[in-house]
Amino acid sequence: MQLIDLAWWQLALGAALVLALAGCTLVAKLAIGQTLLVAALRTVVQLSLIGLVLEALFSVAALPWIALMAGVMLLMAGREVIARQKRRLTGGWAFGIGTLSMFVSAFSVTVLTLIVIIGPEPWYTPQYAIPLLGMMLGNTMTGIAIGLDRLTDAVWRQRALIENRLMLGQRWQVAVGDARRDAMRSGMIPIINSMAAAGIVSLPGMMTGQILAGAPPSLAVKYQILIMFTITVGTGFGTLVAVLAASRRLFDERERLRLDRLAKPGH
Amino acid sequence: MKPVATPATADEPAALVADALRVGDLSAGDLCIAPGRILALSGPSGSGKSRLLRALADLDPHEGTVALGDMRQGAVPGHRWRQAVMMVPADSQWWADTVGEHFPDGAPDGLDTLGFDTATMDWQVSRLSSGERQRLALLRAVAHQPRALLLDEPTANLDAEATARVEAWLGDLIARHHWPVLWVAHDPAQIRRVADQHLRIAGKRLEDVPCS
Numbered sequence: 001m002q003l004i005d006l007a008w009w010q011l012a013l014g015a016a017l018v019l020a021l022a023g024c025t026l027v028a029k030l031a032i033g034q035t036l037l038v039a040a041l042r043t044v045v046q047l048s049l050i051g052l053v054l055e056a057l058f059s060v061a062a063l064p065w066i067a068l069m070a071g072v073m074l075l076m077a078g079r080e081v082i083a084r085q086k087r088r089l090t091g092g093w094a095f096g097i098g099t100l101s102m103f104v105s106a107f108s109v110t111v112l113t114l115i116v117i118i119g120p121e122p123w124y125t126p127q128y129a130i131p132l133l134g135m136m137l138g139n140t141m142t143g144i145a146i147g148l149d150r151l152t153d154a155v156w157r158q159r160a161l162i163e164n165r166l167m168l169g170q171r172w173q174v175a176v177g178d179a180r181r182d183a184m185r186s187g188m189i190p191i192i193n194s195m196a197a198a199g200i201v202s203l204p205g206m207m208t209g210q211i212l213a214g215a216p217p218s219l220a221v222k223y224q225i226l227i228m229f230t231i232t233v234g235t236g237f238g239t240l241v242a243v244l245a246a247s248r249r250l251f252d253e254r255e256r257l258r259l260d261r262l263a264k265p266g267h
Numbered sequence: 268m269k270p271v272a273t274p275a276t277a278d279e280p281a282a283l284v285a286d287a288l289r290v291g292d293l294s295a296g297d298l299c300i301a302p303g304r305i306l307a308l309s310g311p312s313g314s315g316k317s318r319l320l321r322a323l324a325d326l327d328p329h330e331g332t333v334a335l336g337d338m339r340q341g342a343v344p345g346h347r348w349r350q351a352v353m354m355v356p357a358d359s360q361w362w363a364d365t366v367g368e369h370f371p372d373g374a375p376d377g378l379d380t381l382g383f384d385t386a387t388m389d390w391q392v393s394r395l396s397s398g399e400r401q402r403l404a405l406l407r408a409v410a411h412q413p414r415a416l417l418l419d420e421p422t423a424n425l426d427a428e429a430t431a432r433v434e435a436w437l438g439d440l441i442a443r444h445h446w447p448v449l450w451v452a453h454d455p456a457q458i459r460r461v462a463d464q465h466l467r468i469a470g471k472r473l474e475d476v477p478c479s
Contacts, residue, residue, distance in 0.1 A: 164360035167324060168411050169350025178362065254325055255345030 003213050015040070057126050066124050070107070070133055077102055077141040084145040087152045087262045089249055094263075097245045098144050105238030106136040113230050135206065135227060136234045139191055143235035144242040147187030151243050152262055154179035155250055162257055172251040180247045187239030191232050198228060280445035281336025283323070283352065283415045288331035290315060290322040292471050295331075300415075300447035300464075305438075307458040308451045309476075310468030316451045317357070319468075320417045323449065324354040335415055335447075353413035357420045357451075359404030361392040366403060375410040380436045382429070397424040402433060409440060416441070416448045422457070434461055 018040050022033040057065055078099030088094035110133045114120065120128045155162065158179060165175035173180075198204055206227055210220035252258050280302030288295040293315040300306045310316050322329035325340055325348050333340040333352075340348055363369055367388030374385045381402045395403065401424045408416070421437070422430040438461060441448050452458050458465050465476040 160356075160358065161360040161362055163326060164356060165362065166326060166346070167349055167354045167356065168408065169346050169353070169413075171346045252328075254341075256326055256328070 015044075054126070054130065057130065061126055063122075063124050066126050066129060069126075069130060073133060073137055074099060074103060074107070077137045080141055081145045081148065085149045085152065086265045087156055088148070089152070089246060089261055090263045091261070093246075093249055093261070094148065097242055097249070098141075098148065101144055101238045101242035101245065102137060102140050104241055105234045105236075106133065106140045109230050109234040109237075110136050113226070117226065131206075132227070132230075136231060139231045140234045140238040142190060143187040143239040146190070147183045147239040147243045148246050150186045151179060151183035151246055152250075154182060155247075155257070156259065156262065159257065159259060166255065166257065172255040172257075173247075175257075176247050176250065180243055183243045183247075184239055187243065188236050191235045195228050195232060198224070204228070279336070281338070281414060281447070283333075283335050283447040283449070285323065285333045286331055288319075288322060288329065288333065290318045290327065290329045293319060293468065293473075294471055295319055295322075295473055298466075298473075300449060302445035302447055303442055304463045305441060305448045305450050305461050307462035307465045308449055308468070308473075309453060309458065309465070314468040316468060317419055320354050320419055320449065320451065323417055324349050324352055326354070350411060351414040352417065353408050353411060353415070354417040355404055355408045355419060355421060357423055359400050359407075361395075361400070364392060366390045366392060366395070369403075369407050370410050372410065375406050377406055377409070377436060377440075381406060381432060398426070398429060401425060402429065405433065405437070413446065414444075415446050416450075418448065418450045420451050420453065423453075430457070437461075 018036070022036050025031075025033045025036065053069070057069060078095050081098035081102075082088055082094050085094060089097065110129070111123075113132065114129055115123045118128060123129075155176065162175045162179070166172070194202070194204075204224050204227075207217075207220045207224040210223060211217055249261060250258060282302055283298075283300040285295065285298040288298060298306070308316055308319070318327060321327045323333055325333070325345055335348075335352055338348070338351065340352075361369060365388065367373070369392075370388070374388050378384055378387060383399075383403070383406075387403070401421065405418075405421055418437075422433055425433060434457070437448075440446070450461060452461075466473045467476050
């Protein structure tokens with residue numbers, strides 16, 4: 001089966017539908033029309049650019065360029081993790097912890113999957129490496145962002161409680177334990193839910209794409225299962241590492257709770 | 268075999284000593300509370316009484332040195348220091364559902380003295396009155412076997428009768444265990460009843476008030 005080509009005028013039909021939606025929101029005074037159009041425009045520009053980048057990358061297929069691309073993706077994901085937090089750690093720690101835990105989990109799981117499980121030749125073949133890393137980073141980023149946001153918010157709210165536990169002579173790990181476990185669970189719940197709902201409620205995007213591209217469904221399913229597992233592992237370990245590191249940073253060497261290390265919301 | 272120095276036992280009386288203590292704007296200077304003595308601390312609200320207690324418990328960064336007998340504050344991990352020099356905040360916090368889960372070794376001594384019994388251990392924390400919380404917070408602190416106490420208005424939510432009971436119970440325990448105690452209080456009558464020494468925060472310093 002050959003993938004049916006899409007011409008630009010066919011995309012224009014899709015764009016016309018978006019314009020129609022924008023017109024309706026204008027009539028309904030939702031004041032969201034401009035945001036909608038800007039977002040639609042961003043989709044076109046960003047995806048076209050990444051298309052160019054990927055075509056160039058696939059034709060070169062050299063490790064340094066792929067590593068550079070992976071590094072840029074990682075930094076963008078790190079920035080996104082900070083943007084999603086209400087009270088983040090100051091002094092670059094939020095970015096550092098988020099990025100480092102994504103690096104540790106998403107990168108190592110991706111490389112492991114490429115070398116040990118899928119095994120393309122060479123292992124960094126960009127057609128496999130870049131989409132795999134992209135899916136890993138996207139999900140790990142969400143897990144880490146939720147985990148860190150829940151942790152800092154809970155510690156902020158439970159300040160008096162945690163300090164009272166410290167006063168009773170508890171170690172910092174025990175005093176912050178409830179908040180930490182809660183944050184870890186929150187970070188892992190979305191990916192667990194999507195594993196549980198896969199195939200029943202939603203047809204995962206990658207599998208849909210492979211089937212559209214002409215792959216036999218049974219193979220697409222196998223890839224999807226593998227991706228689900230690796231994403232879950234990457235998100236899980238990434239969230240654990242990030243929440244552990246951030247909770248350590250909330251206490252100093254005297255095991256004091258240091259909320260002065262959190263930025264005020266909106267800064 | 269090398270001779271091993273005998274470690275100080277947990278019950279050995281020790282003085283709580285602070286040298287050149289400074290917390291924020293407040294220069295507390297040198298403090299010395301002998302074993303079994305109660306130092307009352309008073310001052311207008313916002314003058315830094317709680318912050319001084321927090322510094323002694325090593326919950327806030329501060330200047331100066333603090334020691335309990337041979338144990339220096341900076342020489343032991345934070346949790347060990349706070350387990351020995353135990354602060355009881357004015358508004359106690361409870362993290363588990365039932366009262367009993369907050370006590371390390373089951374029902375503590377002194378329950379009946381403060382008006383409770385062993386069934387109290389099964390009570391829901393969310394249904395405690397502020398007076399019950401305050402008395403149970405004192406019981407909880409003492410059950411963790413401290414060697415010194417920092418009490419932040421320990422009878423603020425209690426009526427006269429309960430206050431008298433708590434004062435008598437604490438006085439007895441402090442004398443029996445030789446704990447040095449810093450007791451933040453507002454009521455001059457209470458300070459006269461319980462304290463051996465009285466310091467008042469005046470501006471940025473502490474001033475001695477003679478106990479009559």
